[in-house]
Amino acid sequence: MSRTVGRLLVVMAIVCPITLAAHVGSPDVFLDAAAGPYRLLVTVRPPHAIPGVADVEVRSTTGDVQEIQIVPLPLTGPGAQFAPVADRATRSSADPQLFTGHLWMMTAGAWQVRITAAGGRGTGSLAVPVPTLPQSTLAMSGALRALLLGLMLILAFGFVAVVSAVAREATLAAGTSPDTADRRRGRIAGGVAACVVMVVVLLGNSWWGAEASQYGRYVYRPLAATTTVSANGWLALALHDPGWIASRRLDDFVADHGHLMHLFVVSPALDRLWHLHPAETATAAFEQRLPEMPEGHYELFADLVHATGVSETVVTQLDVPEVHGTALTGDDSVFTSDPTASIGWVHDERPLVPKRLTMFTFRVDDASGQPATDLELYMGMPGHAIFIRRDRQIFAHVHPAGSASMAALAIGRRGLGANVSDAVRTDEVTSDPHAHRAAALPATVSFPYGFPAAGDYRIFVQVKRSGRIVTGAFDAYVESTGG
Numbered sequence: 001m002s003r004t005v006g007r008l009l010v011v012m013a014i015v016c017p018i019t020l021a022a023h024v025g026s027p028d029v030f031l032d033a034a035a036g037p038y039r040l041l042v043t044v045r046p047p048h049a050i051p052g053v054a055d056v057e058v059r060s061t062t063g064d065v066q067e068i069q070i071v072p073l074p075l076t077g078p079g080a081q082f083a084p085v086a087d088r089a090t091r092s093s094a095d096p097q098l099f100t101g102h103l104w105m106m107t108a109g110a111w112q113v114r115i116t117a118a119g120g121r122g123t124g125s126l127a128v129p130v131p132t133l134p135q136s137t138l139a140m141s142g143a144l145r146a147l148l149l150g151l152m153l154i155l156a157f158g159f160v161a162v163v164s165a166v167a168r169e170a171t172l173a174a175g176t177s178p179d180t181a182d183r184r185r186g187r188i189a190g191g192v193a194a195c196v197v198m199v200v201v202l203l204g205n206s207w208w209g210a211e212a213s214q215y216g217r218y219v220y221r222p223l224a225a226t227t228t229v230s231a232n233g234w235l236a237l238a239l240h241d242p243g244w245i246a247s248r249r250l251d252d253f254v255a256d257h258g259h260l261m262h263l264f265v266v267s268p269a270l271d272r273l274w275h276l277h278p279a280e281t282a283t284a285a286f287e288q289r290l291p292e293m294p295e296g297h298y299e300l301f302a303d304l305v306h307a308t309g310v311s312e313t314v315v316t317q318l319d320v321p322e323v324h325g326t327a328l329t330g331d332d333s334v335f336t337s338d339p340t341a342s343i344g345w346v347h348d349e350r351p352l353v354p355k356r357l358t359m360f361t362f363r364v365d366d367a368s369g370q371p372a373t374d375l376e377l378y379m380g381m382p383g384h385a386i387f388i389r390r391d392r393q394i395f396a397h398v399h400p401a402g403s404a405s406m407a408a409l410a411i412g413r414r415g416l417g418a419n420v421s422d423a424v425r426t427d428e429v430t431s432d433p434h435a436h437r438a439a440a441l442p443a444t445v446s447f448p449y450g451f452p453a454a455g456d457y458r459i460f461v462q463v464k465r466s467g468r469i470v471t472g473a474f475d476a477y478v479e480s481t482g483g
């Protein structure tokens with residue numbers, strides 16, 4: 001009997017961990033933006049399981065911020081209008097311009113962290129879009145499992161022993177010991193109590209299983225895609241929803257810096273990159289005329305943004321047969337492994353480590369080695385950067401404003417209403433991605449980002465010079481902090 005109960009308790013105490021490949025493996029949000037007069041560098045690390053606690057780090061670059069308040073609220077809908085009472089972020093005693101805080105994120109979907117900075121120049125607010133996508137169910141640690149199992153065994157055996165003893169000895173007169181009939185009554189009561197314990201444990205186990213599988217359905221599953229290439233060189237991408245929360249739809253994509261889809265095609269060795277913009281021809285069906293590309297196997301990362309502000313990266317593969325490609329047009333661009341000496345990575349000697357917000361700065365030089373004076377906006381921004389780990393398990397598309405999608409940033413700003421910050425560096429241009437500026441852009445472009453994990457990465461940087469898109473590729477080794 002005891003063995004059976006023990007086994008059942010083990011079953012009950014184990015949580016089945018559901019492990020799914022992280023969609024792009026880079027869930028942290030990095031932002032370089034303005035809250036009123038203050039320029040802030042923001043990191044938000046959403047929790048892996050929802051509900052869970054997000055970590056928020058805010059660094060003021062201007063040095064005159066006195067207080068930072070943070071509050072989570074939905075990115076869209078009525079909830080976005082009514083902010084609960086904000087928490088005050090803790091100011092670091094070692095670094096007075098660093099503020100940290102922790103926020104509970106309660107449901108999956110499109111959230112924002114609203115940050116309000118106060119200081120000598122008044123107050124200003126900023127909306128950081130944070131998609132909360134539960135990545136996994138948390139597995140219970142071995143120690144906790146053993147502790148709970150032990151406690152359950154004590155409870156179960158204690159209950160049986162108490163019931164049995166009560167039935168056996170409660171009616172005995174003082175000083176007498178139980179006779180055969182008493183013992184028999186005790187054993188029967190103990191058996192009944194054991195049956196009750198077993199039923200309770202079985203019911204508990206099925207309740208636990210139901211809860212776990214319900215949460216399992218809540219774990220984020222990225223959109224899937226099937227790809228086909230026609231004989232005349234058209235790529236067709238059909239998106240499928242493998243099932244997730246009901247609020248995810250396939251018919252609500254919004255343009256993000258001018259295009260519904262940003263498709264990055266890389267070769268396995270990462271020595272080739274195409275940045276294409278397929279058009280939606282029917283709901284969730286995208287098409288793109290392929291450029292000239294060698295026959296081979298390619299990896300595809302397609303960035304999309306829903307009207308809710310949740311952005312997703314669809315990962316798929318593609319075998320390209322011999323195709324007669326067409327010339328690249330518009331915002332489409334290509335990188336092949338020719339040395340692009342005109343873009344240089346400006347970095348100090350500090351080793352790269354995971355999780356640390358770093359400004360990745362690149363300088364564009366002209367043929368004579370002087371800072372380029374002919375930079376233009378490329379899809380509304382001074383530059384676009386792709387961070388991709390060599391094993392292609394981590395991928396992030398980052399802009400000078402940060403890792404949040406431009407569309408989600410715009411939704412967040414709309415929610416700020418009258419408090420809207422007008423100093424986000426790329427704000428003015430996101431509404432017109434093809435805007436040209438009379439004044440030349442600076443020759444350097446910076447991207448705030450933090451690598452989520454150690455490994456060998458490749459960084460692609462794209463800028464536009466006199467109407468021509470230029471791509472630079474850089475290798476980065478990220479040390480593991482544990483060693």
Ligand SMILES: [Cu+2]
Nearest residue numbers: 257384397399
């Ligand atoms: Cu971009």
